[in-house]
Amino acid sequence: FDMKAITNKAHDHNCLVGFDLAHATGNIGLKLHDWGVDFAAWCGYKYLNGGPGAPSGVFIHERHLGLKDIPRFEGWWGHDKANRFDMPEEFMPLETVEAWQLSNPPILSMAALLASLKIFHEAGISQLREKSEKLTSYLEALIKSELSNQIEIITPPSPQSRGCQLSLRLLQPVEDITKLLHDRGVISDWREPDVIRVAPVPLYNSFKDCYTFVQILKSILNEC
Structure with missing residues (x-):
């Protein structure tokens, strides 16, 4: 999706724009500030390789910083550090994106994410x-x-219009195909009723991996 165009169109109608970037962060280049996006959120366990339970992340455009009346969850770590321990009744947000912090960060999980x-x-x-x-x-x-006679690729054909994942639709059903792939060393994902999702990740997958996967998949389909 053209996030810049979507953002501009929404702003023309006085709408705030936020994006779910779970499958984008660590996968494609993002220029959220330059595109004028109001906010975005993403997970750290997918393409960022933080592992299960990894911290998520948020982006808040700087034009929203310092606002006291903006709807949000508010917590201890987002309060002004100068009088945080005075326990005032009114929430005084920090002037930075830290105002959206709620509580203590999970240190061990953050260490793994930082390494990545x-x-x-x-x-x-x-x-x-x-x-x-x-x-x-x-x-x-x-x-x-x-x-081509056994698989249909349903992901957009232009490389610029997709991330590193391809969704492959089986033209004929194969029972437990993801298990058959797993047994031969291929980690894939299944979506009902007939789609295998595979992602050659550029940080650690190779062209040889792609070739090997196709040969394994071809062998399984021919056997079934």
């Missing part, structure tokens, strides 16, 4: 995105070449 973010910073999201588009294009070409 350092790797992202070193690799660079632009370089990762470039590799991601090549990986999904290669995987798409392999599937169309070798499995």
Whole structure:
């Protein structure tokens, strides 16, 4: 989706704009501030590799900072540090995005997420995105070449219009196909009634992985 265009259109009608970026953060390049997005939220356990229970994240555009009457959950960590221990009845938000903090952060979970973010910073999201588009294009070409009569790709065909995940619809049902894939070393996801979701992640997957996956899937489909 063109988030900048959506944001501009919504603002033309005096609407606030927020995005769910669970499948975008760590997957594609984002310029939320430059696009004028009001707020966004995402999880840390998917493409950011924080693991189960990883902290989530939020973005709040700076034009909303310092406002006292904005609807939100308010907690101890978001109160002005200068008089936090005075326990005033009125909530005094910090002038930064910290005003949206509620309570103590989970330190051990944040440590794992921080380790991953350092790797992202070193690799660079632009370089990762470039590799991601090549990986999904290669995987798409392999599937169309070798499995076109058994698999339909329902993800948008343009690499620029998708992340690193491809959704593959089985043209003929195969019972427990994700288990069969798992038994051969492939971690995939299943969505009823007939879709396998696979994601060659540029940070740690290779073109060889894509080729190997297609050969394994082809073998399973031919056996069934």
